[in-house]
Amino acid sequence: MKLLLAPMEGLLDHTLRDMLTRLGGVDLCVSEFIRVTNTVLPRRAFIRVAPELLNNSRTPAGVPVRVQLLGSDPICLADNAAALAELNPYGIDLNFGCPAKTVNQHRGGAVLLDEPELVGQIVAAVRRAVPAHIPVSAKMRLGYNDDSRAEDCAQAIEAAGASDLVVHARTKAHGYRPPAYWDRIADLRQHVRLPMVANGEIWTVADALRCREVTGCERLMIGRGMVADPGLALAIARHDAAVGKVLGGTAGAVAAAGSLAPGQSVAWSQIVGLMRLFWVGISQRVAPRHRAGRLKQWLNYMRRVYPEAQQAFDQLRLVHDAKHIETWLSQQSNASAP
Template sequence: MAILLAPMEGLLDYALRDTLTRVGGIDLCVSEFIRVTGTLLPERVFYRVLPELEQGGRTAAGVPVRAQLMGSDPACLAENAARLAGLGPAGIDLNFGCPAKVVNRHGGGAALLQDPELLQRIVSAVRRAVPAAMPVSAKMRLGFDDDRRAEACAQAIEAGGANQLVVHARTRAQGYRPPAYWDRIADICQAVRLPVVANGEVWSVADARRCLRESGCADLMLGRGMVADPGLALAILADQGRAGGRPETGWDELRPLLVLFWQRVVERIEPRARHGRLKQWLNYLRRRHPEAEAAYQALRTVNDTRVLEAWLDEQQSAQPGPVLACA
């Protein structure tokens, strides 16, 4: 099986991709969306969202990263995809799933699921614009207000020439509210021949096992579940009897990751937003680790960098975790 790391605007960016892929178990990442709105973007925009372009389209741990584009104009998306392809990402991904109202009002993201014919034209234009050897994939939800067009949208994406389809098993209207309807992904798998990856509401090994069974998929994309439990991909691999998996990743192994994450945040993120990024991750980690709950409560009102970095120094000097790849 393959396990992909999801694109999540405002959460799963370069800093967290770099950090989580060092733990292991992730085969491919997809970047946050790059918004295309009628102009050919300068290369600096692509590098800002996807700094991995500076290192061969891979994270420091060697995991390939596809660049995700979001827009509704086939010609403009194709033009930007061609420029982006020349910078060497591990592929081009197309966003047909973002549920944000501001995005949908402008006809992007999940709003495109109301027009399967336009989906096909977008995928086809991008497929023609990039080298034949470069993968073109797409990520969609089950629909906009309902899931009646789910199969038709998947078939349109396939007809456009996509190499892979990720399906988030909820509609735009359902947002991120549980449950995810993994059985509807199975219906989509029956309607197309291209590889389908299941996504949505996988927080644990038990969730993954059930998602694979109900969706009929061989591959998974993890988002918030991997942020909350950085060892989740390895634990899923172990549960599936796959080489390289292991059932537990403890807090002591995560301590150096927090320090590394902060280093990446400082490198790329403006000072006023840095504290929030660390607290945001601790907020997710406390779902799985009691130690993260204690840390979050201690730091959630702290806006003094000296205090925060003193706490990180304590993590660095605590019992060391395993050696991480490509430090």
């Protein structure tokens, strides 16, 4: 199984990508979207969102990063893709899935799924503008208000020459409410041969295994599940490796596979270490008054898995002072030390 780290606008930026890929298990990342309107963006605009471009398009841990573009004008998107290609990204991804109201009102993201012809034109224009060695992929939801045109969109993306397609198994109208309709991804796979990646409601190893079984996809994209449980990709990779050893007859592999229960995938002490590095990263570019909010965003997700994160969130909920957070992180680090 191959695992992709999803983009999450406003949260899963390059600093958090760095943290989550340090633990292992992630094969590929996709950046948050870069909004394209009516001009060719300067080099710094691409690097601001994906500074990994300065590191051979890889995170510090060596995981490759595709850079995502969002817009509705095929020509402008193609021109920006050509400019981005000069920075030699690992790939370029096109966003047809963002459900944000402001984005959709400006004719971006999931709203385009009502126009499969335009979706195909965008992918085709970008594919023509980018050197053949750079993959052009796409991410879509099942639709905007309903999923009646999902097959049309997937077929348009395939016909336009995309290398692969990520499908978030909900419509815009569904938002992020459970469940994810994995069976619809299986339906789409009957209509296109394009390599497909399943996305949506993967929180545990068991979820990943069920998603693979239902969709038939050997590649999964995980977003909120990885933010909540930073070791999730590693746990999934270890499970697959253990199962492979079982099938190969290696002694002891059954016990290894059986020990990977849903829940915490790495120790809280490792999480504390990552939070300290995360704080250093955001301190380099985020104003002091906003830094505490960024850390609390992450803690808010992790309290789904870690009781310690719940305790930390309760302690810091009303704290906005950066120095107070730094003191707290030092205390946590000392408490977690062996």
